Structures are given as structure tokens and as C-alpha cells.
Amino acid sequence: MDMHDLTRNLQTKNDSKIVMIVADGLGGLPMMPGGLTELETAQTPNLNALAARGVQGGSIPVKPGIAPGSGPGHLGLFGYDPLEYVIGRGALEATGIGFELGPKDVAIRGNFCTLGPDGKITDRRAGRISSEESAPLAVKLREVKIPGVEVFVEPVKEHRFVVVLRGEGLGGDVHDTDPQTTGVPPLKPKASKHGSEKTAEVAAEFVTQATKLLAGQPKANGLTLRGFSPRPALPSYDEVYGLKAAAIAVYPMYKGLARLVGMDIVGKAQTLDEQITVMEENWSKYDFFFLHFKYTDSTGEDGNFAAKVKRIEELDAVMPRVTKLNPTVLIVTGDHSTPSFLKSHSWHPVPTLLVSDCCRFDGSTEFSERASRIGGLSQFEAKYLMLLALSNAGRFGKYGA
Amino acid sequence: MDMHDLTRNLQTKNDSKIVMIVADGLGGLPMMPGGLTELETAQTPNLNALAARGVQGGSIPVKPGIAPGSGPGHLGLFGYDPLEYVIGRGALEATGIGFELGPKDVAIRGNFCTLGPDGKITDRRAGRISSEESAPLAVKLREVKIPGVEVFVEPVKEHRFVVVLRGEGLGGDVHDTDPQTTGVPPLKPKASKHGSEKTAEVAAEFVTQATKLLAGQPKANGLTLRGFSPRPALPSYDEVYGLKAAAIAVYPMYKGLARLVGMDIVGKAQTLDEQITVMEENWSKYDFFFLHFKYTDSTGEDGNFAAKVKRIEELDAVMPRVTKLNPTVLIVTGDHSTPSFLKSHSWHPVPTLLVSDCCRFDGSTEFSERASRIGGLSQFEAKYLMLLALSNAGRFGKYGA
Numbered sequence: 001m002d003m004h005d006l007t008r009n010l011q012t013k014n015d016s017k018i019v020m021i022v023a024d025g026l027g028g029l030p031m032m033p034g035g036l037t038e039l040e041t042a043q044t045p046n047l048n049a050l051a052a053r054g055v056q057g058g059s060i061p062v063k064p065g066i067a068p069g070s071g072p073g074h075l076g077l078f079g080y081d082p083l084e085y086v087i088g089r090g091a092l093e094a095t096g097i098g099f100e101l102g103p104k105d106v107a108i109r110g111n112f113c114t115l116g117p118d119g120k121i122t123d124r125r126a127g128r129i130s131s132e133e134s135a136p137l138a139v140k141l142r143e144v145k146i147p148g149v150e151v152f153v154e155p156v157k158e159h160r161f162v163v164v165l166r167g168e169g170l171g172g173d174v175h176d177t178d179p180q181t182t183g184v185p186p187l188k189p190k191a192s193k194h195g196s197e198k199t200a201e202v203a204a205e206f207v208t209q210a211t212k213l214l215a216g217q218p219k220a221n222g223l224t225l226r227g228f229s230p231r232p233a234l235p236s237y238d239e240v241y242g243l244k245a246a247a248i249a250v251y252p253m254y255k256g257l258a259r260l261v262g263m264d265i266v267g268k269a270q271t272l273d274e275q276i277t278v279m280e281e282n283w284s285k286y287d288f289f290f291l292h293f294k295y296t297d298s299t300g301e302d303g304n305f306a307a308k309v310k311r312i313e314e315l316d317a318v319m320p321r322v323t324k325l326n327p328t329v330l331i332v333t334g335d336h337s338t339p340s341f342l343k344s345h346s347w348h349p350v351p352t353l354l355v356s357d358c359c360r361f362d363g364s365t366e367f368s369e370r371a372s373r374i375g376g377l378s379q380f381e382a383k384y385l386m387l388l389a390l391s392n393a394g395r396f397g398k399y400g401a
Numbered sequence: 402m403d404m405h406d407l408t409r410n411l412q413t414k415n416d417s418k419i420v421m422i423v424a425d426g427l428g429g430l431p432m433m434p435g436g437l438t439e440l441e442t443a444q445t446p447n448l449n450a451l452a453a454r455g456v457q458g459g460s461i462p463v464k465p466g467i468a469p470g471s472g473p474g475h476l477g478l479f480g481y482d483p484l485e486y487v488i489g490r491g492a493l494e495a496t497g498i499g500f501e502l503g504p505k506d507v508a509i510r511g512n513f514c515t516l517g518p519d520g521k522i523t524d525r526r527a528g529r530i531s532s533e534e535s536a537p538l539a540v541k542l543r544e545v546k547i548p549g550v551e552v553f554v555e556p557v558k559e560h561r562f563v564v565v566l567r568g569e570g571l572g573g574d575v576h577d578t579d580p581q582t583t584g585v586p587p588l589k590p591k592a593s594k595h596g597s598e599k600t601a602e603v604a605a606e607f608v609t610q611a612t613k614l615l616a617g618q619p620k621a622n623g624l625t626l627r628g629f630s631p632r633p634a635l636p637s638y639d640e641v642y643g644l645k646a647a648a649i650a651v652y653p654m655y656k657g658l659a660r661l662v663g664m665d666i667v668g669k670a671q672t673l674d675e676q677i678t679v680m681e682e683n684w685s686k687y688d689f690f691f692l693h694f695k696y697t698d699s700t701g702e703d704g705n706f707a708a709k710v711k712r713i714e715e716l717d718a719v720m721p722r723v724t725k726l727n728p729t730v731l732i733v734t735g736d737h738s739t740p741s742f743l744k745s746h747s748w749h750p751v752p753t754l755l756v757s758d759c760c761r762f763d764g765s766t767e768f769s770e771r772a773s774r775i776g777g778l779s780q781f782e783a784k785y786l787m788l789l790a791l792s793n794a795g796r797f798g799k800y801g802a
Contacts, residue, residue, distance in 0.1 A: 062800055066800050070801075073801075086801070092801070347788075349777075369761065370763075373777050373779075379780075
């Protein structure tokens, strides 16, 4: 039985409130053997007080040893098996810039490239063109007109942009046109499966018109297309869990991921304090709140241990405002670890804290990697966290008689 | 998504070195409640020092409660799901005696039996014939000649031998001819699936000729055939992990298992010290070293607690030579537990130690069952160990964007 078949069957409604705070890249490493992690170093009196009445464990984002990107990292926390639900590169890119994909859309990641006079690629990244130079070119590509298909083009960063094709009968199975090398022309768009032939034709027409629009550009006079993908077919929170869910995030990527599972994006907060205010203001309207805090990841990516410690302390400081709302279930976790030591996402289990009246607290006195290692939740795959959230909220009946 | 699809996609190359030391049957039990296990009893200063900068956990060979044989035990450690990849009995028997199976081979386990004058089986194990008596008979069966098929016969032990048929169009799906009872004749070889009819015919011809060659033997005048199996189709280490791998083992079974996943068998070591020397000599040539130490299992099987303790100390003594090589990732584990108390393989999680710069060490001060129980790797299925090895070696990109 699929996990969501189970949740569809077991879900019951009540007036409980579940809060999931995702501190992106929360887990860490010491900078030297015998040292403390970022979370262990931070002064976190409020999180520690919650640990004393909660239960901890280590969340494995995908499988042991697998470091995820933001997409699979969040899908796991949301209860969608990240190996089963795969978001295509185009769809993730569109999601990341806040483009709301519809059911008739195919999203594509576009790359500007430099073509020689013979039409062969001389630079796959258009001479590392700056965003300032490339953005107007992406906007210019909106002039492409294809009968029966709406075409959207959005700048991303440097040589990258997003194309979304919207129309009837567009499949997402088209090969990349990037030949992954120079000295050859871009490949022609070609369907990899039956049902995507129209997409390939439309993409070919897009390339023809776009190349004309780019003619004469010194760097970006050509383009390649990658990661053709439809809107991912994710069942909604409402359907699988019976939860009316709100997402409170600052960055478009996380709003986008939340939207894919049917959460409402609420507020326009730019700071953590404002995010909490949005939660307070919307408290009565939702059953579930996903709050995303970005900076524990970005500081880790920068390898800035001290800055990550400080961001964790910033998170700790707002916890009294969250507990004051008296959520039935409060979860603090991360979508993966981002140790400053590695300056990248990692596979290490993420310290995860769950507080509820019936959580079987484990006697921890701090929230940390070392406490979560011996905590009552043990190590578990992230995809099971929502099951624990719902049961602790009294929102599950029992399985079988 | 299959685990190996994941590793194929995520693998990256670098110049890291991974060492996996498999102390066969490492895990144990105390001889009485409240006592210590073999590993906890042994004096292991070097392993304990490694534990102080490593991370530990309990490796579950197959699933909780399942005690594996050597085949599934090692497949798990090598990262091949032992419930998905099944090595047929014939193939395992051939592997165990060092017979190198080829792609056109079908391996069969043969049993000598005693037939009455009416051709019915009177003893399924040929009166528990000794190896000294049976080996020449197995060699005699090499006289069997079948047009278009090469026939290999190898003695094993007591009433057992191996037959390998090599030729075009031989399938491995043939029913056993052992009726599992006496008072009836051996069954005729019969294909269980389309495509193995030729194998059944060849096997029938083998039985006819072999029975003539055995005529007049007092004990072993007949034979049955079991476990028809082709060479297992295991993808190689090179393909799924991008690793050039070496196996350093003394016993044919473990060399054979390593060969099945594409490892090179290096050296002709007969002792543990010689095995380490082989590793030193081949250090620059490989990315991955599998070193197999047999005697922690055989002493456990004998129920000799003290001898197993001593063998563990023998392993501990060579560890400085291993650490001197400065492997990027060093793993010490076992393919299963073999508690002296049980005198057999068991299902208990196997203490497993992983040491790397980024392993998130867990503050253990000893390598043992009790330390691994609260270690940072928690309990995990053996099949995930290679994922941890590769990520700790920096040989994985991240999954999804």
C-alpha cells in the first residue's frame, strides 16, 4: 500500500494546529574532530526548552548517504517519497523563480550559448554572460509567437532562462538539445516518447524564431533547451492529509515547492519576524503551517560557521512567539544538512524535534546533533515525518481493526 | 528509482581511497545475560582509537531477524539488495570453490546418492561418503562428453560436487532432480521455464552417462542435480559506483563473490598480515579495497568464544598498517553476526565503524555492540553502507536541484 493511500484512509479532522519550521540545511559538522556542530555551538535556550518536552531524532532526507537538492529535500519533509516523485529540471527552475505552472504547461530550462558563423557552439554558457546582459535578451524572446501555444520566457541568472509552453497536447518527454560539448551545433528537439512530438515541433519553432531574435548578439546568439518537464503531478495536502496548509516563505523556490503540494502561499514577509507575524495573522485560517528559514543553508554553503551559528540563534529567538500560539504539534527540522565544513548540502541526518502532548518525550535537554542521535525518534526517513505530525495531532484513526 | 540508478547518476570521480574490512561474522552475543560479547571482551586499542574519530552503527544484513549466508551477507555490504539479487545454489557453490562462471554457463549442485537395484534412491547422501572417496568419482565424471556443450565437474565435499555446463542457448530454469525422499528414483531433469529445454536435455544426457560411469560403486552409484543457475547478472562496481575495486581474500568463496561484482582479485595472501601487504602493494592501483577476514566467523561457528576474541585482537593488531595508508574512508564491519553462543550465523545487527574527515563522529570511545547501538549511524540495512562510503569519499553529487 502506498503511504498516501494509508493517509487518505486514516485521516480524521479536528481543530489541531501543526507547525513545521524548516531551517534549511540545519544539520552540520564540527570544523575539527572532537568539536561541536553549528547547532551545538549556538546558544538556543528556547529550542532547548522545547527539547525538554519533545522528542528528537535524525531525519534522513532521501536514503543514507544521499545529499538532496532543495526539491527532493522538501518533498521528503512534505511526505512525498523523493525517489518516487521527481520534479523535472525545467519545472524546478520555473518553480524556483515563482512561475506558477499549470496543467497544460511544459517547462524548459534554457541556456544562452555562443554560436560560430557555421552554427556550431563555441561557448555553452555564452561567455559567462552577466545577468544584466542576459535578462533583456530573455525578455526579448517573448516576441516569439507560435499559433495555438502560449509562450512564456523568464530570465533566471547569467546564461539561464526558463521557457514555458502552454497548450493542448504538449507532453514533457523531449530530449535535451544541449550536446554537452562545443564544436557541434545544438541538437534538434526530438521527442523521447510518443505523445511529445508536438512539444518537439513547438520547441523547434521556438529555437528558429529565437535564434533570429538573437542574431548579431556578441555572446548570446544561440540557445539550448534542457529538462523538458510538465507540472509534477503531486497529490495535494488537502487530499492526502485532509489539511488546509499555508506556506510562509521568503524565497520563490520554497513557495513554489509548497504550491506544488497545494499549500496556500500567505503573506509577503521578508524577515523571520515578519514570517512569524504572518503565521499569527493566519492562525485561525489553516491547519498546517510550513515556515521556511533560508539562512541556515546559505551561511553553511558559504562555509561561514559563525554566521550559521548566529542564524540558528536568530531562529531560536523567535520560538517564544511560536510556542505562544500553542500549536498542537510543533516540528523543527531541516530539508538536509549543510555543514559549513563541507560548504555544500550533505547526507547527514538532520536534527529534528517534535513537540506535542503525546510525543513520548525522550529526556533531552538540548536540541542538537548529539541529542538527536540518541533521541526517541531514532533515525527515520524524512518521508515519514508527516505521519508522525498527523498522529501526534490526533488526526489519524487506527490502521485495521 | 532503483538504488543503482541513483548511484549511476550521482557518482563523480576523485582520487579518494575507500577500504572496507569485512570481519566475517563479527557481531556476537554474551555467553550469559549481563556478560560481554566477543568484541566487547577483546582488547582492541586500535579499533577503539578509530571509533573515537569515527561513527558507528548496527548493520542489518538483510532485514531485522534474518540471518544470511555468505552470499546475501556480502551482496548487502557491496550495495546489492540481497532480496533482489539472488545467487542460485549452483552458482554459489561454483563461486565457493573458485570456479569462474562465464556468461554461457549453467552451474548445478550435484549430490551423489545410493541407488537400489531397481534404480530407486536408498540414501540421498551416498552413505555420508567421505571427501576422499567422493573426489575421485567427481573427477571421473569429467569423462562425460556431450556434443556442443563443455562439461566441467568439480569435487566439493563429501557427497557434493559441482557441474557446470557451458554452451549456447542454455537457460538456468530447470527443476531439481532430487525427489527429497528415498524409495523413488531421481526425477528427470525438466525445464521450469521456456528457454531451458536444452539445459534439461543436456542434464539428462549427463545423468545417463554419469550413472554408467558410477555403475558398481558401493555408495555413490547415482546422483541428483539441484539449483540449476546461470551466472548471476550483477552490475559491476565500476559501472554502478565508478570504482576500480580490489578484493583481498584468502578463501575462494569471497574471491568469487567479489568477482561477481567486478572486483579484481589481487594477491595470493594466506594470512592477515600478507593481506595487508597486498593492500599496500596495490594501493595506487585501486579506488576501493575489500579485505575479507574469515576467522571471526569460523571460531564463532565452532562456539569458541575465546578463539573468536583472539581473532578479533589479531585484526586489531593490523589496523595501524591500514590507517598508515591514510584511506579517505575506512570501514570495519561484518557480513553478519556469528555469536559463539549460537554457533551459527545470526540476524543481530553487526557493529560497523566508518571513519572519514566528514563522518560526523559520534563520540564513541570503543568499537563494540553496545557503542554501535547508540552510534551516529543508528541501525541501517547493509545495502546502504556503500552509499555512505561513497558520500564520505566525496564521490557523490547531490540528488536533484
